[in-house]
Amino acid sequence: MARFYITTSIMYANARPHVGFALEMIQADAVARYRRLMGDEVVFCTGTDEHGTKVMRTAEQAGTPTQEFVDRVAAEVGTLARRLNTSNTDFIRTSDRVRHWPAAERIWRELVARGDLYKRSYEGYYCVGHEAFIKESELENGLCPLHKSTPERLQEENWFFRLSKYRDDIRKLIESGRLAIVPETRTKELLNLLDDAEDVSFSRPAQQLPWGIPVPDDPTQTMYVWADALTNYISVLGYGTDEARMAFWPASVHLIGKDILRFHAMVWPAMLISAGLEVPRAIFVHGFITVDGQKMSKTLGNVIDPLELLDQQPADVVRYFMLREIPSTEDGDFSWKSLESRYVSDLANGLGNLVQRIATLIETKLGGTLTIGSFDQETEKILEDLRDTKGYHAAFADFRLHEALAHVWTRIGIANQYINDREPWKQEGEAQALTLRAVAAMVLHIAWLLQPFMPETAEKIGATFGVALTETIRSDARVSITKGSPLFPRPEKK
Numbered sequence: 001m002a003r004f005y006i007t008t009s010i011m012y013a014n015a016r017p018h019v020g021f022a023l024e025m026i027q028a029d030a031v032a033r034y035r036r037l038m039g040d041e042v043v044f045c046t047g048t049d050e051h052g053t054k055v056m057r058t059a060e061q062a063g064t065p066t067q068e069f070v071d072r073v074a075a076e077v078g079t080l081a082r083r084l085n086t087s088n089t090d091f092i093r094t095s096d097r098v099r100h101w102p103a104a105e106r107i108w109r110e111l112v113a114r115g116d117l118y119k120r121s122y123e124g125y126y127c128v129g130h131e132a133f134i135k136e137s138e139l140e141n142g143l144c145p146l147h148k149s150t151p152e153r154l155q156e157e158n159w160f161f162r163l164s165k166y167r168d169d170i171r172k173l174i175e176s177g178r179l180a181i182v183p184e185t186r187t188k189e190l191l192n193l194l195d196d197a198e199d200v201s202f203s204r205p206a207q208q209l210p211w212g213i214p215v216p217d218d219p220t221q222t223m224y225v226w227a228d229a230l231t232n233y234i235s236v237l238g239y240g241t242d243e244a245r246m247a248f249w250p251a252s253v254h255l256i257g258k259d260i261l262r263f264h265a266m267v268w269p270a271m272l273i274s275a276g277l278e279v280p281r282a283i284f285v286h287g288f289i290t291v292d293g294q295k296m297s298k299t300l301g302n303v304i305d306p307l308e309l310l311d312q313q314p315a316d317v318v319r320y321f322m323l324r325e326i327p328s329t330e331d332g333d334f335s336w337k338s339l340e341s342r343y344v345s346d347l348a349n350g351l352g353n354l355v356q357r358i359a360t361l362i363e364t365k366l367g368g369t370l371t372i373g374s375f376d377q378e379t380e381k382i383l384e385d386l387r388d389t390k391g392y393h394a395a396f397a398d399f400r401l402h403e404a405l406a407h408v409w410t411r412i413g414i415a416n417q418y419i420n421d422r423e424p425w426k427q428e429g430e431a432q433a434l435t436l437r438a439v440a441a442m443v444l445h446i447a448w449l450l451q452p453f454m455p456e457t458a459e460k461i462g463a464t465f466g467v468a469l470t471e472t473i474r475s476d477a478r479v480s481i482t483k484g485s486p487l488f489p490r491p492e493k494k
């Protein structure tokens with residue numbers, strides 16, 4: 001059995017979970033479930049990034065002790081994962097002194113041993129929104145171009161990490177494809193950034209930043225939040241504590257948002273090389289979500305809270321919409337209107353109607369049972385095309401999840417078309433039975449394909465037909481209908 005290790009980024013714990021993080025979790029879950037379907041042993045991790053100035057200040061403003069504040073955010077992220085029905089096998093928190101801190105301390109010591117950490121005084125602009133120093137040349141009218149806030153001018157003594165030393169190693173890993181960055185536009189972006197990669201500040205004075213992991217053997221300093229947070233990907237495997245699960249390293253893929261590419265594709269690989277560890281196999285970069293074509297912002301009042309979204313829609317509907325409407329590697333738009341229209345056309349009228357129609361026909365025309373059996377040549381040809389999964393697997397291989405889903409919906413269209421052409425309600429005897437057997441075989445194949453995306457729906461379809469889902473449904477499979485409530489009830493007309 002092959003091992004597959006997939007991670008989301010860990011969510012920065014300064015606010016309630018946001019919809020972009022929900023998207024990342026859903027994408028990661030679809031891939032994790034797909035790999036399990038392919039027979040891999042999958043470790044799938046998510047969690048929360050809980051240190052840093054921004055978290056400390058947000059907790060202060062809320063009048064809550066910092067630990068209590070991050071406990072609450074971590075619980076909300078856990079709730080979000082559960083309600084999205086994600087199949088993560090682990091959840092890591094950077095404030096966890098038992099599981100996470102020893103790993104961060106161990107990698108720090110490895111970097112020191114390699115001579116890659118050195119102390120110097122530094123003066124620069126620190127953007128709290130970024131939790132990073134930004135170059136003066138990157139400022140726009142004195143403001144951080146992303147956060148539109150004035151960075152803090154800091155002069156302090158910090159530990160620095162020799163990132164510049166690893167430029168060539170990282171370039172080779174990326175250019176050879178050993179470290180894949182998906183999509184390719186991000187590969188180019190990263191290679192450009194790499195040219196000017198300078199050493200990075202890896203600690204802050206403990207007086208300025210008491211909320212974090214103390215630098216080993218130098219308690220006057222606190223580890224820089226990124227040095228600490230990136231380590232989550234190995235602390236969760238027991239690095240520095242109980243390393244049996246380090247057999248899953250290197251990660252098969254890290255899923256991240258485009259704003260944190262350089263930390264994951266430069267700083268993290270450099271840390272790993274320095275510590276004598278392998279770099280991840282792939283970094284998959286998704287885009288951002290806009291709402292009605294606009295950037296989400298508190299000022300505009302258009303922020304989508306994923307937990308509120310899940311109060312209104314079942315997990316599978318949210319999962320379907322996010323994975324279908326938002327191209328996996330690009331920015332995508334959320335609107336209630338497109339959610340409603342996808343629901344009606346794709347789910348209620350497309351998939352839901354197909355399953356409902358065929359189950360009812362099998363009940364009324366065949367007494368609720370049938371054996372799949374064999375087919376005429378024309379039907380056999382249609383089934384063969386429908387079961388051609390090359391496009392589906394290729395889409396997964398390249399993280400084009402929306403295309404894998406489109407592949408499934410093409411098949412729903414074929415099955416609905418087949419019923420409409422054959423009109424089984426007008427047929428009789430053997431001809432009628434053949435149509436129903438064929439559509440049952442189609443629906444069961446479709447349900448198999450749906451599992452990574454809409455696990456609950458796939459399971460319900462299997463239960464309706466009384467058949468365990470397999471990639472190719474056997475000709476001796478016996479269908480026995482047990483109808484439940486409709487999969488996707490049509491919204492009431494207003």
Ligand SMILES: [Zn+2]
Pocket residue numbers: 127128129130144145146147148
């Ligand atoms: Zn910023």
